[in-house]
Amino acid sequence: MMKDAATGEETREVSRRRLLGYAIGGCIALIGGLLGVPAVGAAIGPALRRSEAPWVDLGPVDKFPEAEPTVAQVQITRKDGWIEATEAKTVWVIRQGGDFVVFNGRCTHLGCAFAWQADRREFACPCHGGRFGKDGRVLGGPPPRSLDPLPSRVDNGVLQAQYMDFRLGVAERKQT
Amino acid sequence: MNTVPEKRRRLSPRRVHLWLEQRLGVNAIWSALFLRKIPYGVNWLYTLGFVNVTLFLIQAVTGTILAMYYSPSPDHAYGSVQYIMTELPFGWLIRGVHHWGASVMVVTVAFHALAVFIIAAYKYPREATWLGGVALLLVTLGFGFTGYLLPWDEKAYWATTVGTNMAGTVPLIGGALVRILRGGAELGALTLTRFFAAHVLLFPASIAALIGIHLFMVIRQGVSVPPRLWDRSAQKRLVSWKKPETSPVGHGREDDYHRRYETFKANGRPFFPDVVFEDAVMAVLVTLLVLGLGMFVAAPLEAQADPTNTSYVPRPEWYFMFLFQMLKYFPGSLEWVGSIVLPSLIVLVLVLLPFIDRRPWRSPFSRPFAMGAGAVVVVGIVGLTALAFQSTPSSTAGTEGASANLTSTQLAGERLVEAQGCTGCHMINGKGGSVGPPLNGVGSRRDASSIQSYIENPKSQNPAAKMPAFSPPLSQQQVEEIAQYLLTLK
Numbered sequence: 001m002m003k004d005a006a007t008g009e010e011t012r013e014v015s016r017r018r019l020l021g022y023a024i025g026g027c028i029a030l031i032g033g034l035l036g037v038p039a040v041g042a043a044i045g046p047a048l049r050r051s052e053a054p055w056v057d058l059g060p061v062d063k064f065p066e067a068e069p070t071v072a073q074v075q076i077t078r079k080d081g082w083i084e085a086t087e088a089k090t091v092w093v094i095r096q097g098g099d100f101v102v103f104n105g106r107c108t109h110l111g112c113a114f115a116w117q118a119d120r121r122e123f124a125c126p127c128h129g130g131r132f133g134k135d136g137r138v139l140g141g142p143p144p145r146s147l148d149p150l151p152s153r154v155d156n157g158v159l160q161a162q163y164m165d166f167r168l169g170v171a172e173r174k175q176t
Numbered sequence: 177m178n179t180v181p182e183k184r185r186r187l188s189p190r191r192v193h194l195w196l197e198q199r200l201g202v203n204a205i206w207s208a209l210f211l212r213k214i215p216y217g218v219n220w221l222y223t224l225g226f227v228n229v230t231l232f233l234i235q236a237v238t239g240t241i242l243a244m245y246y247s248p249s250p251d252h253a254y255g256s257v258q259y260i261m262t263e264l265p266f267g268w269l270i271r272g273v274h275h276w277g278a279s280v281m282v283v284t285v286a287f288h289a290l291a292v293f294i295i296a297a298y299k300y301p302r303e304a305t306w307l308g309g310v311a312l313l314l315v316t317l318g319f320g321f322t323g324y325l326l327p328w329d330e331k332a333y334w335a336t337t338v339g340t341n342m343a344g345t346v347p348l349i350g351g352a353l354v355r356i357l358r359g360g361a362e363l364g365a366l367t368l369t370r371f372f373a374a375h376v377l378l379f380p381a382s383i384a385a386l387i388g389i390h391l392f393m394v395i396r397q398g399v400s401v402p403p404r405l406w407d408r409s410a411q412k413r414l415v416s417w418k419k420p421e422t423s424p425v426g427h428g429r430e431d432d433y434h435r436r437y438e439t440f441k442a443n444g445r446p447f448f449p450d451v452v453f454e455d456a457v458m459a460v461l462v463t464l465l466v467l468g469l470g471m472f473v474a475a476p477l478e479a480q481a482d483p484t485n486t487s488y489v490p491r492p493e494w495y496f497m498f499l500f501q502m503l504k505y506f507p508g509s510l511e512w513v514g515s516i517v518l519p520s521l522i523v524l525v526l527v528l529l530p531f532i533d534r535r536p537w538r539s540p541f542s543r544p545f546a547m548g549a550g551a552v553v554v555v556g557i558v559g560l561t562a563l564a565f566q567s568t569p570s571s572t573a574g575t576e577g578a579s580a581n582l583t584s585t586q587l588a589g590e591r592l593v594e595a596q597g598c599t600g601c602h603m604i605n606g607k608g609g610s611v612g613p614p615l616n617g618v619g620s621r622r623d624a625s626s627i628q629s630y631i632e633n634p635k636s637q638n639p640a641a642k643m644p645a646f647s648p649p650l651s652q653q654q655v656e657e658i659a660q661y662l663l664t665l666k
Contacts (some may be wrong), residue, residue: 017449020449020450020452020453021448021449023449023453023456024449024452024453024456027453027456027457027459027460028456030460030463031230031459031460031463034463034464034467035234035237035238035273035463035467037266038266038269038270038273039237039238039241039266039270041265041266042241042245042264042265042266042267042269042270043241043244045264045265045266046245046263046264046265049265081245081256081259082247082252082255082256082258082259083252083255
């Protein structure tokens with residue numbers, strides 16, 4: 001292309017060259033598009049795909065007393081590509097009459113496990129001194145947001161929650 | 177544009193080009209690669225090489241993505257391929273394109289070699305280019321052989337079992353060869369990892385280097401002039417070429433060659449855009465072909481590999497079927513001649529070809545012996561492949577004539593022989609494998625009780641037997657039925 005001017009070829013020859021050049025570019029673009037869409041889709045698709053949070057049983061409603069928050073362990077089966085991995089997770093259940101609030105058991109600061117301090121009536125995180133009220137509000141320390149509530153429901157007298165994790169250390173509550 | 181002061185350094189394509197030119201000399205590279213003249217007479221047949229490059233790139237892209245989601249361990253290989261086929265977005269398509277791309281590439285590489293053979297483009301000064309091409313052909317087949325073990329399904333496992341066992345038939349070093357191929361005595365985790373390493377590291381690095389060398393030589397020597405034009409241009413001068421004593425050894429031929437080639441080049445077309453355009457069109461067509469195959473014909477995935485399965489009839493990928501079929505014509509002790517010696521001879525002939533066939537003529541019509549030999553090989557490979565496909569379906573039709581006079585016990589035995597896949601290893605009436613001895617004639621060599629006890633426990637009579645014991649899974653009665661049927665094979 002750049003030689004056109006230098007060699008001083010005829011205008012007709014130059015335009016034919018240019019046309020063929022565009023046609024070649026078109027062929028390359030066509031191949032790139034045809035292969036590129038499935039290739040990029042497959043390369044990044046699973047990385048961006050969010051899995052539906054599973055509903056897990058926390059136990060019969062009677063297990064959770066009115067007065068104090070109760071800790072519950074749940075088993076989460078996570079699909080990791082072609083492998084199914086089972087992980088244990090912790091949640092906190094707070095009962096208010098017939099209503100339940102379930103908090104993800106990780107501190108919203110950097111993910112440590114917090115615990116209920118019955119004497120001080122607050123949740124406390126041992127790592128960096130984060131403190132939360134019974135309703136999840138931040139009472140003190142570095143946590144950027146209140147505790148993360150999980151969707152919950154009662155099914156046949158069994159309390160269930162939809163377990164999910166959220167991005168930590170940021171004010172915005174965003175599922176990971 | 178003139179209002180922009182010279183000093184303001186704006187980023188423009190022209191400036192990027194200038195920057196690159198000052199540092200890399202891209203203009204000279206561009207001229208050498210793309211503005212070189214392609215000799216007069218070059219046609220669409222010459223696009224086959226670029227078709228192969230396109231297919232290699234498609235295999236590289238799809239293969240890289242498959243490698244992201246594949247696990248080379250017997251525990252996970254099959255599951256990861258299932259994941260690719262059912263859950264990965266476009267995974268089925270990527271694997272389909274890779275699977276069919278491999279088959280298409282074997283065909284186009286073979287066609288490329290055949291075209292070069294027919295127009296004798298391997299002659300002076302392109303002997304080295306031809307040798308590189310032979311190496312590329314072998315690496316392409318190596319990709320095929322190592323690739324089909326990876327899904328770890330029945331076909332993968334059993335075809336590789338047979339394929340590696342072929343090396344074991346070589347006298348003296350056979351046993352060591354099989355172990356080296358498999359990474360141990362048995363096909364297993366170590367086989368899978370070494371096939372994986374060869375398929376995704378060793379062969380890709382080799383083929384990339386070989387393609388680089390091959391293309392360098394193609395550009396260095398220029399593509400060959402079509403044979404009829406070339407031979408016609410030679411006729412006047414050949415007197416001096418035929419009699420080397422009339423000119424200093426070698427120089428007559430070389431000077432003559434280069435003088436004529438320069439004439440064809442002077443009358444030729446620039447590589448860019450004319451010839452590149454033809455290559456690009458072919459690249460689009462072959463891309464559409466493999467995408468279409470991948471989209472409409474799913475890449476097969478059989479049941480997970482089961483080393484205890486005794487009824488599976490292994491069959492290699494279609495492009496190795498001619499070898500599989502050829503083995504049926506060699507008796508057990510000479511099997512290595514068919515599995516190792518003959519293929520090696522073909523490769524040796526390919527390697528020596530430019531040094532054997534040194535006459536100047538390139539037109540196929542002036543080379544009856546070369547064309548005849550080539551035709552024998554091509555017809556042989558195509559014919560053996562066709563025969564292999566004909567004889568491998570669960571051939572009930574072929575045995576009907578022989579079944580006519582059988583008793584009900586013998587018929588039951590015949591059906592069991594078919595169902596158990598005995599012909600996977602043994603040949604019966606000219607059809608079947610060659611891992612074990614042919615069964616025709618077993619009725620004259622043994623009696624019923626000897627056959628029965630052999631089927632029940634082969635090692636009791638022959639400690640070196642490779643055949644597994646079949647009782648269980650067969651019942652005593654079933655073994656008797658099989659023995660009664662085998663007795664009819666006199």
